[in-house]
Amino acid sequence: MTFRTKVFLIFLITVLASVSLVAYGVTFYTQRAFEQMDMQRTHALEVQFGKEFAQRGDTIVQQVENITNADVTVRMVLDLARPNADASLYLHDANGAAQSHGLDFVEFVNSDGTLVSSAQYPARVGYKNDWVTSAKNWDSTGAFLRREELPDTAALSLTAVRTQTVGNKTIYIIGGRRLDQNFLASLELPEGMRALLYRNLEPTFVASALTDANGGVPQAGEFQSLIEQIQKQPQDLIKTISWNHDPASAETFHAMPLKGRNDELLGVLLLGSSAKELVLLKREILKIASVVSLAALVIGLLLSWWVSRRITRPVVELANGARDVASGRWDTKIDVKGSDEIGQLANAFNEMTGTLAAQKEKLVQTERVAAWRELARRLAHELRNPLFPLQITVENLQRARQLGPQQFQEVFTEATATLKAEFANLNSIVTRFSDFSKMPAPEFSKVNVNEALRDAIRLFEPQFTAVGKPHIGTEYFLSDSLPEIDADSDLLHKAFQNLVLNAMDAMPAGGTLSLRSRDGGETVLIEVSDTGKGLTPEECSRLFTPYYTTKQMGTGLGLAIVQSVVSDHHGTISVSSEEGHGTTFRIELPKRQGGTALKPKAEAKAAEKESERAATATD
Amino acid sequence: MRFTKSRSLAAISAAIAALACFAAQAAPPRYGGTLHVRLRASSVSLDPGEWTPGSLSSAASEKRDTMANVLLQREAQPADSLLPQWLSGYAFLFESSMNLQRARELRAVFSAGVPGATQPLRLRVDAPGDLFKLIGERVAVNARQANLLVQVALPGSAGNSPMPASGLHLFAWHYDSLSPHAELEAFVKQLLDSADLPANSADPEQLFAQERRLLEERRILPLVLLPEYAGVRPNVHNWNASPWGDWRLADVWLDSEDAVTTKAPTSPQKNSSTARNPGARP
Numbered sequence: 056m057t058f059r060t061k062v063f064l065i066f067l068i069t070v071l072a073s074v075s076l077v078a079y080g081v082t083f084y085t086q087r088a089f090e091q092m093d094m095q096r097t098h099a100l101e102v103q104f105g106k107e108f109a110q111r112g113d114t115i116v117q118q119v120e121n122i123t124n125a126d127v128t129v130r131m132v133l134d135l136a137r138p139n140a141d142a143s144l145y146l147h148d149a150n151g152a153a154q155s156h157g158l159d160f161v162e163f164v165n166s167d168g169t170l171v172s173s174a175q176y177p178a179r180v181g182y183k184n185d186w187v188t189s190a191k192n193w194d195s196t197g198a199f200l201r202r203e204e205l206p207d208t209a210a211l212s213l214t215a216v217r218t219q220t221v222g223n224k225t226i227y228i229i230g231g232r233r234l235d236q237n238f239l240a241s242l243e244l245p246e247g248m249r250a251l252l253y254r255n256l257e258p259t260f261v262a263s264a265l266t267d268a269n270g271g272v273p274q275a276g277e278f279q280s281l282i283e284q285i286q287k288q289p290q291d292l293i294k295t296i297s298w299n300h301d302p303a304s305a306e307t308f309h310a311m312p313l314k315g316r317n318d319e320l321l322g323v324l325l326l327g328s329s330a331k332e333l334v335l336l337k338r339e340i341l342k343i344a345s346v347v348s349l350a351a352l353v354i355g356l357l358l359s360w361w362v363s364r365r366i367t368r369p370v371v372e373l374a375n376g377a378r379d380v381a382s383g384r385w386d387t388k389i390d391v392k393g394s395d396e397i398g399q400l401a402n403a404f405n406e407m408t409g410t411l412a413a414q415k416e417k418l419v420q421t422e423r424v425a426a427w428r429e430l431a432r433r434l435a436h437e438l439r440n441p442l443f444p445l446q447i448t449v450e451n452l453q454r455a456r457q458l459g460p461q462q463f464q465e466v467f468t469e470a471t472a473t474l475k476a477e478f479a480n481l482n483s484i485v486t487r488f489s490d491f492s493k494m495p496a497p498e499f500s501k502v503n504v505n506e507a508l509r510d511a512i513r514l515f516e517p518q519f520t521a522v523g524k525p526h527i528g529t530e531y532f533l534s535d536s537l538p539e540i541d542a543d544s545d546l547l548h549k550a551f552q553n554l555v556l557n558a559m560d561a562m563p564a565g566g567t568l569s570l571r572s573r574d575g576g577e578t579v580l581i582e583v584s585d586t587g588k589g590l591t592p593e594e595c596s597r598l599f600t601p602y603y604t605t606k607q608m609g610t611g612l613g614l615a616i617v618q619s620v621v622s623d624h625h626g627t628i629s630v631s632s633e634e635g636h637g638t639t640f641r642i643e644l645p646k647r648q649g650g651t652a653l654k655p656k657a658e659a660k661a662a663e664k665e666s667e668r669a670a671t672a673t674d
Numbered sequence: 675m676r677f678t679k680s681r682s683l684a685a686i687s688a689a690i691a692a693l694a695c696f697a698a699q700a701a702p703p704r705y706g707g708t709l710h711v712r713l714r715a716s717s718v719s720l721d722p723g724e725w726t727p728g729s730l731s732s733a734a735s736e737k738r739d740t741m742a743n744v745l746l747q748r749e750a751q752p753a754d755s756l757l758p759q760w761l762s763g764y765a766f767l768f769e770s771s772m773n774l775q776r777a778r779e780l781r782a783v784f785s786a787g788v789p790g791a792t793q794p795l796r797l798r799v800d801a802p803g804d805l806f807k808l809i810g811e812r813v814a815v816n817a818r819q820a821n822l823l824v825q826v827a828l829p830g831s832a833g834n835s836p837m838p839a840s841g842l843h844l845f846a847w848h849y850d851s852l853s854p855h856a857e858l859e860a861f862v863k864q865l866l867d868s869a870d871l872p873a874n875s876a877d878p879e880q881l882f883a884q885e886r887r888l889l890e891e892r893r894i895l896p897l898v899l900l901p902e903y904a905g906v907r908p909n910v911h912n913w914n915a916s917p918w919g920d921w922r923l924a925d926v927w928l929d930s931e932d933a934v935t936t937k938a939p940t941s942p943q944k945n946s947s948t949a950r951n952p953g954a955r956p
Binding site for chain 1: 740743744745747748808811812814815825826
């Protein structure tokens with residue numbers, strides 16, 4: 056990943072993260088605001104419910120007191136106070152009182168608790184209502200919740216009890232109103248809220264006992280767990296119910312237990328707040344955030360592209376400059392303006408390349424001088440070896456003039472032979488130097504590397520097994536699937552020859568010469584290993600320097616030729632060695648030489664000979 | 675129109691209400707009747723004598739007085755027999771020996787599957803009107819004292835049709851005959867699906883034994899004896915029914931319609947000082 060891409064991505068991520076953070080923050084604070092508003096609304100509804108409850112209670116108390124203080128009730132008390140009073144005469148009085156005072160439930164109870172008249176359940180007349188007689192202070196007691204038994208079912212009522220006493224006779228007047236959907240309908244609910252009432256008149260959850268202002272509640276079973284939890288432990292609870300897969304359908308219900316006089320759970324008020332507004336607002340925020348994010352993405356893309364380009368352009372130029380320097384253009388200069396860190400870096404780079412160019416020039420000159428010196432030394436050394444025998448031979452000939460003809464003839468014959476040999480030696484030295492200086496450009500054709508290796512070995516095999524010489528064994532680890540490569544077969548042959556010669560020289564006491572080849576994908580890998588005495592790291596580092604040799608009789612050109620051939624084939628050569636364990640040369644040659652036309656081998660040879668002839672004619 | 679109460683007892687029903695709206699001369703004679711609760715237990719394998727009716731009757735017996743005196747405003751009498759005293763002559767020999775404690779004991783041995791134990795026992799009330807409903811609810815309240823669940827099913831209500839194979843049935847029995855044998859035979863035939871009475875059962879002792887046997891089966895529980903009302907228009911004079919319900923039309927005379935119209939309004943509530951609407955205050 057490029058630096059520009061990284062800068063681009065970082066900038067882009069930063070923009071997106073910022074937008075996302077803002078969107079999240081807005082959503083979070085909106086949700087919290089909604090929740091607070093919801094709590095406030097719920098609380099307000101609780102207060103309203105309490106007020107409505109108290110108001111209704113007061114109304115009921117007032118209505119019951121009106122019944123209690125009515126003349127007909129006083130007359131009833133007087134009548135029932137008589138011995139053997141006929142209570143059956145008042146069977147329907149409660150019904151009349153309920154109708155005239157707008158109450159759902161009215162009962163008259165005798166002082167002993169016997170039910171005299173009941174508007175809602177006349178069949179119970181004659182039975183005892185002990186709960187009424189068990190309490191004493193009814194006249195100071197307000198309305199309370201009560202389970203009202205009815206012929207077919209039970210109801211939840213808001214009930215008040217008052218007493219009417221005339222003389223020693225007291226009767227109890229019980230009046231109440233049904234707590235049902237009409238009560239819920241009287242509550243003024245804010246939009247998005249609703250009130251539900253569960254009448255806890257059965258020991259287990261009954262779906263039909265749940266009602267709202269319109270009657271039955273669909274999917275009332277969803278409330279079962281909440282109601283059962285309150286039935287187990289009456290306390291305020293909050294539960295969110297999702298009516299379907301749409302989050303907007305969710306409602307949060309605040310459940311409050313409603314208790315009777317004896318702290319028994321008689322009902323549960325559920326104040327529901329719809330999450331629709333919040334969900335819709337969140338969706339709106341999400342939609343806006345998406346649009347903003349998209350816009351920010353586009354703007355961020357353009358901006359980050361421009362910024363990254365602006366930031367990375369000098370860096371890219373620096374990288375290109377460094378690449379140029381690496382490729383040999385030491386005098387590369389970068390045109391970067393500005394005095395910021397990048398500008399300073401560019402200036403430093405320009406100074407560095409200037410210094411490098413100057414140093415390179417000095418180094419080249421130094422190396423050139425060193426090379427000439429080395430060449431002179433090597434030439435002197437090479438030439439001195441045959442010159443000394445020549446000088447001795449000539450001196451011997453001069454001294455031989457004093458001898459007799461026969462002896463002179465013998466000396467002369469021997470001297471001329473020596474002179475010939477040494478001149479041949481001189482010629483050989485000069486030829487080698489000449490060859491190196493005239494390394495031809497490679498003529499590429501299809502070459503089988505394995506065959507080239509075998510040809511190189513085949514040339515030296517007699518010497519490996521010659522009697523009286525140390526034995527050198529050969530091992531082949533050649534890949535059969537190795538393809539032909541584009542190479543100059545003669546140059547390659549020459550390189551391999553030099554490597555084999557080098558290996559032979561490295562194993563004066565004999566050893567094993569190993570040849571390896573394998574496919575390296577785009578390249579072919581070749582290894583030539585010996586089991587000789589090995590090289591030091593310092594020797595390894597200078598091994599391919601022309602005219603450098605570790606041998607007494609070497610010219611220092613063998614491995615230089617090898618490196619030259621490999622380099623001309625656009626390959627690489629390396630050496631690894633361990634003292635006492637031999638040396639391995641590794642050559643990696645590309646299979647194909649791009650942009651170079653191949654010549655048939657015969658044609659290449661002919662061209663070479665023609666070139667040589669032309670050169671000879673010129674000489 | 676005014677209402678008069680005959681000495682005989684008759685069931686209150688829609689027929690009576692209809693009778694009150696038309697001329698008394700056009701109505702057929704009535705001899706009285708009783709209210710009963712009958713057990714329908716065709717699919718129940720328990721001995722009916724030992725379960726619901728026993729428990730129910732035990733629970734109800736203590737409250738028959740309230741039913742007659744309070745709910746029916748003293749217009750009825752507690753009934754211990756199928757045939758009234760005026761018809762059989764031996765009804766005073768029947769005596770309810772039932773109590774609430776016994777009812778609870780009987781209820782305690784119910785298994786969960788018995789109707790009335792966990793599922794309510796349906797009490798079908800055939801006749802329309804609040805009074806029958808009130809009587810039915812009273813039966814249910816009484817049964818509840820013995821922990822017996824009874825649910826009243828009114829005519830036309832969703833819970834009343836179809837009638838289940840087992841349950842209770844509140845019905846009024848009208849005595850159409852002056853013969854106790856004929857009435858008892860009709861009882862047996864129509865309500866108890868039993869065989870005919872023996873041919874010589876006209877003997878009061880045998881009739882008594884037969885009725886006692888029927889009551890001991892406890893498939894039918896007499897509740898109250900009900901009065902029979904007849905409504906007469908204001909222009910009807912000297913109308914009196916015999917204790918047996920016969921109308922003595924020979925003594926009756928009529929005013930002209932015009933005179934009656936000018937003399938008095940036709941509203942039964944205002945015109946009849948003796949009118950009694952059962953279950954309502956005077």
